Amino acid sequence: MGVADVGEFGLIDRVTARLTYGSSCLLGPGDDAAVVAAPDRRVVASTDVLVxxxxxxxxxxxxxxxxxxAAAANLADIAAMGATPTALLVALCIPADLDTAWAEELADGLAAEAALVDAGVVGGDMSASATLTIAVTALGDLxxxxxxxxxxxRPGDVVALAGRTGWAAAGLTVLSRGFRTPRLLVEAYRRPEVPYPAGPEAAQLGATAMIDVSDGLLADLGHLAKASGVGVDLRRDGFEVPRQMSDAAQALGVDPYTWILxxxxxxxxxxxxxxAVALPPSWRTVGRVVEGAGVTVDGDAYDGPAGWEHFR
Incomplete structure (x- = not known):
């Protein structure tokens, strides 16, 4: 059954029936706006779009x-501010011939990811569109x-990573070459595993700066370095190359550090x-902050790609 068969409000009913709202939601979908608790009296907000x-x-x-x-991309931004995610707002622009089951399963995925941090989808909007587009706004509390x-x-700071890098990129390369294995890498592309608790943990430890790695470690650390007016030097030996990634890289003729970095x-x-901060096991040191500008690897400029940038 296509969404045109059930109509806008029929689809909204089907989607919202599958959602959970999290403990911060005081008033969920069904009114002109949702109401979300903000105990800190400040609201952290971020928006991302998937096309x-x-x-x-x-x-x-x-x-x-x-x-x-879609949920992870936004919830990670909230965690990167040292905040706790509280709610998501989702706008769907969908073709009229889209199967309603697809939209319902999308809602299941959004709700399941949000539930990992006790958040929920509390509202949004729908529109007909020739291009399937999902716009998500995440809210959080500090x-x-x-x-x-x-x-x-600041120069002298250590650079530490929580979570993994390169797995999703490796999975994307595998899919782009027409393969479906190694499954571990493909699944990493399909569903990221975000270290949400590490964001507030870093804030409590006294982190001086933080960013979510969405476009590539070198590119995103470049944003941090520019904003801080410093340089960053990464160490290759700070990164683990798992066997599945190493084997896939060899089979596909790719340097695995291209994926990782x-x-x-x-x-x-x-x-x-x-x-002086003693880092817990959830964080591993991968470099240091230095005088200067930009990001280097083992003291040298990196001559490979730095990451993704729209319009290039």
Missing amino acids: EGRHFRRDWSSARDVGHR DGRPPVVRSGA AGGDDHALVATFPP
């Missing part, structure tokens, strides 16, 4: 996978802490900390 053909393909990912990815911004890194969509968190 079919550019950010996802329906022949590569299920609707539920796309829902997970729990009384100052936000961890990109501009606080420049691949996006894993939504790891990278932060800088004063050198």
